Amino acid sequence: MARAVPLRSKIGYTAAAWAVALLIFFPVLWTILTSFKTEVSAVASPPQLFTADWTLENYAEVWQRSDYPRFFWNSVILSVGSTLLGLVIAIPAAWSMAFVSGRNTKDLLMWMLSTKMMPAAAVLIPMYLIFQRTGLFDSHIGLVLALMLMNLPIIVWMLYTYFKEIPAEILEAARMDGASLKNEILYVLTPMAVPGIASTMLLNIILAWNEAFWTITLTTTKAAPLSAFIASFSAPQGLFYAKLSAASTMAILPILVLGWFSQKQLVRGLTFGAVK
Amino acid sequence: MSTQSSRFAARLMVAPSVIVLFIWMIVPLGLTIFFSFRLYRLISPERTGWVGFNNYIWFLNSPDFWLAISNTLLLVGGVLAITVVFGVLIALLIDQPVWGQGPLRILVISPFFVMPPVAASIWENLFMHPQNGMLASAAQGLGMQPILFLENYPMASIIFIVSWEWLPFATLILLTALQSMSSEQMEAAEMDGASSLSRFRYLVLPHLTRSITVVVLIQTIFLLGIFGEIYTTTQGGPGSASTTLPYMIYKQAVIAKDIGRAAAGGIIAVILANIVAFFLMRSMGKFLDA
Numbered sequence: 001m002a003r004a005v006p007l008r009s010k011i012g013y014t015a016a017a018w019a020v021a022l023l024i025f026f027p028v029l030w031t032i033l034t035s036f037k038t039e040v041s042a043v044a045s046p047p048q049l050f051t052a053d054w055t056l057e058n059y060a061e062v063w064q065r066s067d068y069p070r071f072f073w074n075s076v077i078l079s080v081g082s083t084l085l086g087l088v089i090a091i092p093a094a095w096s097m098a099f100v101s102g103r104n105t106k107d108l109l110m111w112m113l114s115t116k117m118m119p120a121a122a123v124l125i126p127m128y129l130i131f132q133r134t135g136l137f138d139s140h141i142g143l144v145l146a147l148m149l150m151n152l153p154i155i156v157w158m159l160y161t162y163f164k165e166i167p168a169e170i171l172e173a174a175r176m177d178g179a180s181l182k183n184e185i186l187y188v189l190t191p192m193a194v195p196g197i198a199s200t201m202l203l204n205i206i207l208a209w210n211e212a213f214w215t216i217t218l219t220t221t222k223a224a225p226l227s228a229f230i231a232s233f234s235a236p237q238g239l240f241y242a243k244l245s246a247a248s249t250m251a252i253l254p255i256l257v258l259g260w261f262s263q264k265q266l267v268r269g270l271t272f273g274a275v276k
Numbered sequence: 277m278s279t280q281s282s283r284f285a286a287r288l289m290v291a292p293s294v295i296v297l298f299i300w301m302i303v304p305l306g307l308t309i310f311f312s313f314r315l316y317r318l319i320s321p322e323r324t325g326w327v328g329f330n331n332y333i334w335f336l337n338s339p340d341f342w343l344a345i346s347n348t349l350l351l352v353g354g355v356l357a358i359t360v361v362f363g364v365l366i367a368l369l370i371d372q373p374v375w376g377q378g379p380l381r382i383l384v385i386s387p388f389f390v391m392p393p394v395a396a397s398i399w400e401n402l403f404m405h406p407q408n409g410m411l412a413s414a415a416q417g418l419g420m421q422p423i424l425f426l427e428n429y430p431m432a433s434i435i436f437i438v439s440w441e442w443l444p445f446a447t448l449i450l451l452t453a454l455q456s457m458s459s460e461q462m463e464a465a466e467m468d469g470a471s472s473l474s475r476f477r478y479l480v481l482p483h484l485t486r487s488i489t490v491v492v493l494i495q496t497i498f499l500l501g502i503f504g505e506i507y508t509t510t511q512g513g514p515g516s517a518s519t520t521l522p523y524m525i526y527k528q529a530v531i532a533k534d535i536g537r538a539a540a541g542g543i544i545a546v547i548l549a550n551i552v553a554f555f556l557m558r559s560m561g562k563f564l565d566a
Contacts, residue, residue: 005373013372020366021383024443028386030410031398043408046417093293096286108294110557115301116497117549121522122542125535126307149300156293181285210391212504230393241408244401248394259389260382267385267448 028256035059035245042241058246066229068250075225075254077140078215079208082147083201086155089148091197094159095185099168109160112153120213131218138219146218147208155204158269162196163189199269202262209255226251305546311539318533331540335528340516344524345548347431351520352499354435355442356492362439363446363491364484368476370447371454381448388444392504399437400426400509430510430518437505442498446491453487454480493556500549521545 022029033049034042035058041051062068097105127146128137136142166189174188190197212227219228233240233247259266315327335341370380387395403409404425412422425433457480465475503522506512512519512527519527525545529538 010373010375013369014374014376017369017372017374017380018376020369021380024366024440025383025386027395027398027403027440028390030402034402045408045413047410047413089292089296092289096289100282100286102283102286108290112293112297113497114550114553114557115297117500117553118301118305119501119522119525119542119545119549121501121503121526121529122539122545123304123308124526125311125529125538126304129307130303149296152293152297181282206389210389212391212393213501227391227393230391230397233397241401244397248398252390252394255391256386256389259385263382263385267381267452 028252031245031248034242035249037242037245039240039242042245058242059250062233062243062247062250066232066247068229071224071226071229072250072254074140074223075209075227078143078147078223078225079205081140081144082151082208083155083204085144086148086152086204087159087197087201090152090155090159091190092185094156094163095189097156097160098163098166099171109157112156116150116153124217127214128217136218138222138224140223143215143218143223143225146214147211150211150214151204151207154207155200158200158203159193159196162193162200165196166192195265196269199265202258202266203269206255206259206266308539308542308546311535312543314536314539316535316539318535327536331536332544334537335540335544340519340524343516344519344521347518348500348520348522350431351435351438351502352496354431355438355499356495358435358439359442359446359495360488360491362443363450364488366443366447367450367454368480370451381451384447385444387440388442390441392441393508395441396437396505396508399433399440404433426510427514430514434505434509434518437509438499438502441505442495445495449487449491450484453484457483489559493559496552496556500552521548 036054036056037051038053038055038057041048041053044051097109131137131142134142136145170192171184171188174184179188209225210227212231215225215227216231219225230247230251233244312331313326313328314331315323315325317323366384370377370384374380390398401409403411406412406422406424406427409422411425415422423429461479462475465479470478501522502520503526506518506520506523507526510518512523516524521541522545525538525541528534528541532538
């Protein structure tokens with residue numbers, strides 16, 4: 001709102017807003033700061049925001065004790081792979097729902113979303129058995145498939161809301177000019193939908209990166225991503241605070257930085273097209 | 277543009293999504309239904325057979341069952357209430373003329389990027405730990421006894437942690453909605469002498485209804501399945517004090533190793549989730565065509 005406001009109230013609002021934002025962010029900040037402390041100063045009482053004896057030793061030790069690069073690459077492969085595969089399947093579906101919507105399009109969307117309401121714990125054992133029997137257990141393909149299917153309803157839904165905003169007349173014009181269905185999607189629709197597709201992609205990479213049920217229960221070593229890496233660092237009991245913080249920072253920093261840079265597109269995507 | 281051929285093509289393009297989702301849903305569900313009528317314990321795998329509804333009867337009569345139901349509802353309801361109320365307040369604050377709105381958004385959205393096991397472990401160890409946590413230090417500094425958060429108030433602590441994870445989502449959606457409000461309307465109301473409270477009640481809140489519905493729908497989908505936060509912090513305890521329905525099923529399957537009973541619990545959870553879904557989808561469906 002571009003209104004003339006007295007300077008004093010602007011200062012007041014700014015101070016209040018920053019205080020609230022810093023409070024929300026504080027646990028993340030505190031974890032990052034603790035990761036640079038020695039174990040002794042990490043549990044110092046009263047807690048110190050900064051210490052004189054800051055160190056990189058925690059990172060070195062976490063790096064040595066575990067195969068961080070493998071976990072990291074597995075996270076990248078699983079989150080990016082499942083998102084791309086999901087987009088390939090979802091784009092045609094969302095396209096036809098948005099432009100050739102029939103009577104039951106809405107029901108279909110609702111049904112898709114409702115598959116996400118099935119509690120994962122309820123089907124853990126069958127899923128485990130299926131993955132064991134088919135050789136998908138602890139494999140990249142298996143986890144990519146599982147994460148893709150988990151997020152597919154969200155991908156379809158988001159793309160649908162974006163595609164709906166594209167005027168149908170443009171597609172009709174392309175068809176008049178003799179564009180085939182394939183060309184229509186590839187050269188007319190896709191370029192116009194790039195911002196929406198990008199938002200969808202970002203959000204789903206983040207959701208897949210942070211998924212921590214199937215990625216832990218359906219992997220052991222080969223395909224285990226960072227969620228499994230951090231699970232192996234839990235239960236530190238006292239003297240591992242700095243190392244736990246270093247491991248936590250290593251698990252969240254890549255996606256945190258990606259999120260910060262893409263924050264604008266991401267928020268647009270998050271609203272599921274319901275907020276203009 | 278609904279020629280015969282384009283209709284057919286449209287079906288063809290929706291088909292892959294529908295088919296893979298249907299398989300993903302029906303195969304595990306079918307197996308779970310099958311197991312739920314069987315005697316199937318990993319400790320004594322040689323004893324098998326049909327047991328009728330015994331697994332269901334055991335699950336429904338278990339003293340933990342109603343506790344798990346109420347804990348699940350408490351978790352979903354509590355987190356929804358906290359994130360919506362504080363989300364509205366914080367969004368209103370950030371929407372005011374302030375310096376540095378960009379960096380503010382970045383700070384506020386950050387918890388959303390923290391994966392659940394990390395969020396839970398940060399809060400459990402660095403903040404809520406009774407000896408070394410920051411909140412214990414703060415209590416000692418004030419001359420008070422440290423509070424045993426996860427031991428004495430397990431549900432409240434978990435609701436708090438999950439709310440921290442989801443507050444950014446609610447805040448940023450509501451902020452986006454606020455920023456699309458017309459300022460003329462607000463100024464006109466202001467000139468007509470409407471108090472800020474009645475401006476909020478009659479202008480802002482109606483404008484936010486739609487985005488609040490979205491927040492409630494999306495969060496409910498994710499909150500019904502909350503698992504990692506409980507697994508990392510209390511493991512459903514002390515006793516069963518913080519056991520939710522998904523966690524109770526997990527305990528039956530993985531700790532008690534009784535697949536039959538866990539499967540019966542799974543089917544009960546699926547039925548309950550579908551009841552919730554039905555009501556949510558009906559209220560949400562309105563916003564789809566708009």
